[in-house]
Amino acid sequence: MHGPAAPDQPRTRAPAALRIGFTTLIALAEAAHLAWEHLHGGIVSHHLLNDPSLPALWNGWGLLVLPSLAWFASSRAFDRTGGRWRLHGPFALRLLSGVLAGLALSMAFSFGREDIAGAVLVGLLASALVVRLYRIECLLGFVLGMAFTFGALLPTLIGGFIALLSAAACFGAWPLVGWAWAKTRA
Numbered sequence: 001m002h003g004p005a006a007p008d009q010p011r012t013r014a015p016a017a018l019r020i021g022f023t024t025l026i027a028l029a030e031a032a033h034l035a036w037e038h039l040h041g042g043i044v045s046h047h048l049l050n051d052p053s054l055p056a057l058w059n060g061w062g063l064l065v066l067p068s069l070a071w072f073a074s075s076r077a078f079d080r081t082g083g084r085w086r087l088h089g090p091f092a093l094r095l096l097s098g099v100l101a102g103l104a105l106s107m108a109f110s111f112g113r114e115d116i117a118g119a120v121l122v123g124l125l126a127s128a129l130v131v132r133l134y135r136i137e138c139l140l141g142f143v144l145g146m147a148f149t150f151g152a153l154l155p156t157l158i159g160g161f162i163a164l165l166s167a168a169a170c171f172g173a174w175p176l177v178g179w180a181w182a183k184t185r186a
Contacts, residue, residue, distance in 0.1 A: 012080055013075055014074060014075065014077065014078035014085060015085065018074070018077075018078050018085055019071065019074035019075065019077075019078075022070055022073075022074040022077055022078075023067050023070040023071045023074055024067075025070075026066050026067055026069075026070035026140075026144075027063070027066065027067040027070070029066075029144075030062045030063055030066045030067070030147065030152065031063065033059075033062070033147060033148060034059060034060060034062065034063065037059060043058065043059050043060050044058075044059050044151065045057060045058045045059065045151075046059070046150055046151055046154050048154070057151060057153045057154050058151070058153075059151030059152070059153075061151065061152060061153040062147060062151050062152030062153065065143070065152040065153055065156050066140075066143065066144070066147065066152045069136065069139060069140045069143060069156070070140060072136050073091075073095075073136040073137050073139075073140045076088065076091055076135075076136065076137060077091050077137070079091075091137050094135055094137045094138050094141065095137045095138075095140060095141040095144075096141060097138065097141060098137065098138040098139065098140065098141020098142040098143075098144070098145060098159075099141040099142070099144050099145040100141075100145065101120070101124055101141070101142055101145060102141065102142040102143065102144065102145020102146040102147075102155060102159075103145040103146075104120050104145075105117055105120045105121060105124075105145070105146060106145060106146045106148070106149035106150065107149075108120055109149065109150075110149055121158075124162055125162065125165065128162050128163075128165045128166035128169065129165070129166070129169045129173075130169070131166065132166060132170055133162055133163060133165075133166040134163040134164070134166040134167035134170065135163075138159075138163070139156070139159045139160065139162075139163050142155060142158075142159040142162070143155040143156050143159055146158075
């Protein structure tokens, strides 16, 4: 019996033209963002942990980081149904979820609500233990949602940590718990 691939199963890789188009769209959006920053006082740098004694990360790195993330994500972005390539629905949902999480964190920080920003971050960390936030589209969406406020590099570091935590839970801790549970039930 053959049917459409389940959302988590590997699919046929999208043609290069679709992947290049997706990556170019992300690169153009970041270039427009950096052009706007340049015309409004210069491209901004952000200090780690918002502490001036720590190194600053330049927003210009977004021209390398975002297209790279987009290229890797584009391998999962499209699905062939009925002879046509389309944006894969679960991919789009995970990308949008990441964008919304990034926007929530950025807006809370921008409005001086560190308490809400902290709650959003703790919520993401807790979610990473049970939801597969290690997926590249979740990371790309998170970085896109935060890029206008923080640039691309700092959100990539934060999102990368969340992704690593999620991968450790989904591929390490939960299978170990399942194995231990099965041993106690046997």
